[in-house]
Amino acid sequence: MNKAKNLAFSYSYILPSFILTAVLGIYPIAWAMRYMFYDYKGYGAEKFIGLDNFTRVFKDHEFWNSVVNTFVYAGGKLVLSIPLALILAVLLNQKIRGRNVLRAIIFMPTIISTAVMAVVFFTIFNSYNGILNQFLMKYKLIGSAVDWLGVDYSMLTVILVAVWGAVGNYMLLFLAGLQNIPEDVYESSALDGANKLQQFRYITIPMLGPVMQMIIMLAIINALKGYESIMVMTDGGPVGKTNVMFLYVYKLFFPTAGSGAATQIQEMGYGSAVAFVTAVIVGLITILYFYGSKRMSQYE
Template sequence: MAVKKVQTTLEEGHRRRMRRRDIESYAFLLPNLLLFILCSIYPVLWTLKYVFYQYGGIGTAAPKWVGLENLARVFRDEVYWKSVANTFVYGFGKVLIIIPLAFFLALLLNKQTKFNGVAQSVIFLPTIMSSAVMGLVFYLLFNAYNGEINQYLMGLGIIKTPINWLGKDHAMQTLIITAIWGGVGNYMVYFIAGLQQVAKDVQESAKIDGAGPIKTLWFVTIPMMGPILKIILMLAITSAFNDITNVMVLTEGGPNNATMVMSLYAYQYFFPVSASSSVIPQYGYGAAVSVVSAAIAGVITVIYLRLSRKLDEIY
């Protein structure tokens, strides 16, 4: 009986310790959970609610039920679908350049030397710069009238008259260049981290078997970097489709909606982009635009995940 009583006491003590540990764990998780609900779950539910209402915001008439009219309006909105096309041009244009460039820089600067450390810091520096400041700097550089780029090209005799870099014909290319300059250092660091995880003995074995640098890179290094490469591509795609600051600072979606992207188009219906904006806040329609844009981004994500699985099968 005494042994059984001791065993029962030990079990009760163990249960109390486990219960106390669970309470402590939930106590640590509670602040993050509350912030997640407040900053993520609630805004999503709020957006889904107002998709079905006509509402101009605080200080306007009370929300009016309109059913699916906001969603139907999105599908009739030519400017919105132009912004979708611009988003794809901007997003894939950025990704197709920034990923190979970041990988090339990572290959060059992978070795741990003093010069490489300084070069990595310089290339990474724009990543920690404010997007608004970066956009303003590039606005001054690419200004059509007194921008440094035009002054430099004219000084070299490459062009005779200033180019309107922020005009309809060149604004998208300017945005892509700005995005690449601001983000290539971030992806370069990811690639360097991935390269340093590649087993050196496998690369040496490939060289001993007669594989040259190109074959070693293609058949050994890149396949072994598959997991981190998938993460880098996912980050690049999602950031490109959600980029709004550069567009807002440099072009505000103009001229004539030539650089309008999905995120900025939805944003302007909640908050005026500038004092001269002709768009009237319409929370209901902005919510509908946001939902459709999220659905498009979700489709892109699903397609990417399927393609990444196929890459796993290839390698």
């Protein structure tokens, strides 16, 4: 009797979390999976259409353009943020004055609202009266205003903003890994004549392997599903140059005045099918990374 009472008491602690997960997580997924097979605009009658939504997905050039943009955005973010985070972690792991303050400053963007951060950077990169253009023109570094959010530079701009927001988090994780490496290893290698660069190449990088695998996995997932700052800064424009997968899905469920021709009408049914295909793409990339990282670790 006491065992049953203790068990019921224990489950009562996780019941609120289970209810929230069911209501806010499981139910919306089940709802979306049902409407994948319906022509449903979010209002009016539902019409069962079978796999027609999926047929439409594979013919939707705007969606596949967003897939390509997502890979460009994710690749740029990974290539810039992870090496930069590692370098900063190594530097701020040294015994230098004010390192805790510097760590806090670099980590600060991680806790700032993405929407607020994007609004600030929009004012910086604004083509007409942006702070960056004014600064560059004042010191004669450019002759005329650069359209940082235009066709040529918009993707680079949103990638740089994403790197600024992510590098502090990855730096902190690298710092945790660096502080778990015993000092004795470095001291022994120094006695054998290894310099700082050799210690970094043959000690730091290999011993950070497990931490780096986790950081790369988190970075891939976050980069593939990121869209908030892009929505605020460019809304996927101009002409779809920064339209990424999750932003495209968002516009199908919550269309805005600036949406493209294919996304001006709310389409819950089609949006559910696109969301499912998007989730499959992210899942496949994650599985491939897991498989690849596992294979690489076998040869270390």
